Amino acid sequence: TQLLEQSPQFLSIQEGENLTVYCNSSSVFSSLQWYRQEPGEGPVLLVTVVTGGEVKKLKRLTFQFGDARKDSSLHITAAQPGDTGLYLCAGANSGGYQKVTFGTGTKLQVIP
Amino acid sequence: KAGVTQTPRYLIKTRGQQVTLSCSPISGHRSVSWYQQTPGQGLQFLFEYFSETQRNKGNFPGRFSGRQFSNSRSEMNVSTLELGDSALYLCATSLQGINEAFFGQGTRLTVV
Numbered sequence: 001t002q003l004l005e006q007s008p009q010f011l012s013i014q015e016g017e018n019l020t021v022y023c024n025s026s027s028v029f030s031s032l033q034w035y036r037q038e039p040g041e042g043p044v045l046l047v048t049v050v051t052g053g054e055v056k057k058l059k060r061l062t063f064q065f066g067d068a069r070k071d072s073s074l075h076i077t078a079a080q081p082g083d084t085g086l087y088l089c090a091g092a093n094s095g096g097y098q099k100v101t102f103g104t105g106t107k108l109q110v111i112p
Numbered sequence: 113k114a115g116v117t118q119t120p121r122y123l124i125k126t127r128g129q130q131v132t133l134s135c136s137p138i139s140g141h142r143s144v145s146w147y148q149q150t151p152g153q154g155l156q157f158l159f160e161y162f163s164e165t166q167r168n169k170g171n172f173p174g175r176f177s178g179r180q181f182s183n184s185r186s187e188m189n190v191s192t193l194e195l196g197d198s199a200l201y202l203c204a205t206s207l208q209g210i211n212e213a214f215f216g217q218g219t220r221l222t223v224v
Contacts, residue, residue: 033212033213040200040218042116043202044215045215048212090213101157102157105155
């Protein structure tokens, strides 16, 4: 069974601070996605990374895929209250068909 | 392009009853996956359908079942509801061979 552990589990920070969320596994993934979910809504896809060492930027968000494709990180610069939500990573493997494993989630609260 | 539509958004059922939830995928998406999300267990995979066939199944009891129609719409059914089935049920759809999943808003099921 593939597992994706996210850390920290909870994070409460002041507006303007920086933060990093980690997503780690002992398994190799062919690609990894990050989602953000707001209460009562479905997760919204933020980014997909597919190449080991890949870095993608989405405004104040920076995503990195580990060289070995076993881990990933999400860094937010100058966090804003609108960044509040549950962040989920999800790893996919190609094995005849795509199979996706979701991480344990990181709940972020940005205080104005 | 319309997103993933789940109906109903909210449901209240009594223990022992059964319930059917519906998911209409993004046009062209043939893969539909279902997830159960609870505060304690996070996002847990129920099953995935592709071209009317169940391709993958999570570790849930047989009370949880699903099906997919020729137009790729999917339904999931939970029989003999238990209090512990109270959760947000999410469906996610994707193109074949594309691992990015797009989620619906979910159905909030409360069992009393």
